[in-house]
Amino acid sequence: MPFNSGAPGAGATALSVTQINKQAGDLLGQVFGVVEVIGEISEHKRAASGHHYFALKDEHSQLRCAFFRGNAQRCAHPLREGEEVVATGRLGIYTERGAYQLIVQSIAPAGEGRLAAEFERLKQRLLAEGLFAAEHKRPTPTMPRRIAVISSDTGAAIHDVRVTLARRLPLARVTLFPVRVQGAESAGELRQAVSQLTSEAFDVALIVRGGGSLSDLWSFNDEALVRALYDCPVPVISGVGHETDTTLCDLVADRRAATPTGAAELATPITASDMRQGIGRLADRARMRWEARQQTQAQYLDGLSRRLERAGPVERLRLARSRLVGLAAPLRHGIERRIAQGRERTHGLRRRLDGAHPRRQLEALRGRLVEPASRLHQGMVVIGQAERERVARLSRGLLISRERLMPRWRARLDSVRLDPRSFERRLREERTRLAGLSRQLEALGPRQVQKRGYALVETRDGSSGVLVKRASEVSVLAGTHDRLALNLRFADGDVPVEWRKPDSGASSS
Structure with missing residues (x-):
């Protein structure tokens, strides 16, 4: 608790x-x-x-x-x-x-x-000072003639570098600065070698060493050596250790290689083989340009010869005669074509004039009226005969009906005796009943409904219209048309309107 x-x-x-x-x-x-x-x-x-x-x-x-x-x-x-x-x-x-x-x-x-830990602290301090910045890196020459190598004069590293440089660029002069690359005095010797590099004597410098542990490579992490490489007037390529090894010299150098052999390859981007191929390409290009120039000059001379021949009086006279012949033929063809076109146009106008003459038009109209007049006459004759037969038939029917119905109606009239007073009373009752029905009809009629604000919707198609009772009847009456003319009938007059299908615009206007 x-x-x-x-x-x-x-x-x-x-x-x-x-x-x-x-x-x-x-x-x-x-x-x-x-x-x-x-x-x-x-x-x-x-x-x-x-x-x-x-x-x-x-x-x-x-x-x-x-x-x-x-x-x-x-x-x-x-x-x-x-x-x-x-x-x-x-x-x-x-x-x-x-x-x-x-x-x-x-x-x-x-x-x-x-x-x-010491390497990391020194690296961060020099990095903050900007010694490893990319903008301070200098480009290395593409074809150096004087190469300085700072390395031990014994071991596999300098052997690989010499073999690689001799194979790739045998014309380059290689100067070795032999130093110790491990031990207490190695950093001082490395600094002394770097201090001897000048831009007048060398085009590029290589600082190389084989692989080893961090303690073996520690001379290449010396701060004074790093600053000497930063101030070196000659571009420096570092090839210290193997691919996984990293030293401060690698970081401050202008270019870094994974191995000493890689540093030698970076120092000689253009090899002797590349130069031989380049010289061959230049020779081929020069030969092609010379041959092309010879062809151009030959064509130019041929052109001058032709121009000289064309500049002579005989050639000029022949050209003038050819131009004259060439101009005469198109002129003649043009005149003949214009005359043919004029003739065709005249014939066409004459045909149109003959076709438009009043006599021909009158004859055509007469020919068109003959057949209708004949058909009209025949139709009138047939209709007149049919009407006469129909009148005669109706007359005979009326006479027969009269003879048949007259005795019957005469008997009925004789049996009916009219009383004037009862007739008048019955007449008054019927009039009264008729007046009541008229009032009911008027009350139920559309006029009274229209006076209360309603209207009748009718179609507006000529003299007679169709009363529209439902909205669905409008599209049916319109059929395939997009519009339908309607009439709104109010008590005091009519208002014409127009219905439109919804997808073609407004529904009414």
Whole structure:
């Protein structure tokens, strides 16, 4: 049960043990960041999960460390009890125990670790000063004639460089500056060799060495040597170590090669074979240009000869005679064509004039009227005869009906005796009934509905219109047409309107 002092709100802002351990671990990581710790491995244990747990100790203290499986698998250096190493990682707190520890990211032997840390610090400082900036890199010549090589005079590196330069550019003069490339005095000798390079004596310089460990290549990370290469007046190509090796000389040099042989190849981009091929191409191009020039001059001379021949009086007279003949033939053809066209036009006008003469038009009209007049006469004769027969037939029918119905109606009239008073009374009743029906008809008629604001919709197609009762009838009456003329009949007059299909514009106007 948690302790409570009894004061109001006591413990409201208190942190749990887990929270304080987590916050303390986060604070350690933020304050220290990534750190490097040197010490001796002790109490090393490898768990079944693949994680490593050990302590780094010195003469007075120890620090618990956790090296998790993912980082441990990437570490090429095995952990040995009692070995001095440099561990890189972040400080934190193991929450469950509240134990202060180092979460290790990588481990290196103590000697290599110091050199790597020194290399990284020097690299960052020189990088901040701009010694490795790309804008300070100078171009190397495409065909150098004087090449300086700074390297050991023994070993495979200088042999590979000499063989490569002799094969690719045998005309180049190669000057070797023999120096030691490893050991305490090697950096000074390298600086002394670089100081002897001048732009008057050399076109490009190579600084090369074979592969080795970081300590073997450490002379090429000397700060004074890096600054000497930066100030060197001759473009420098660095070929130190193998492909995976990187030194500060590689970073400050104008060009970097993976190997000494690669540095020699970079120094000679144009080889003797390339020059022989180039000379051959230039010779072929010169020969082709000479042959083309000879052909051009020959054509030019031929043209001058023809021009000289054309400039003579005989040739000019012949040309003038040919031009005259050539002009006469088109002129004659043109006149004949114009005369033929005039004749055709005259014939056409004459035919049109004959066709438009009043006599011919009158004859054509008479011919067109003969047949209709004949048909009209025959039709009138046939219709007159048919009407006469019809009248005669109707007359006979009326006479027969009269003879048949007269006795019957005469008998009925004799049997009917009209009373004037009852006839008048019946007449008044019928008139009264007729007046009532008229009022009902008028009340139910469209006029009264129209007076209340309604209108009748009719089609507007000539003298008679069709009453439209439903909206669906409009499109039916319109049929295939896009429009339909309608009439709105109000009590006081008509208003013509027009219906249009919805897809062709407004529905009415």
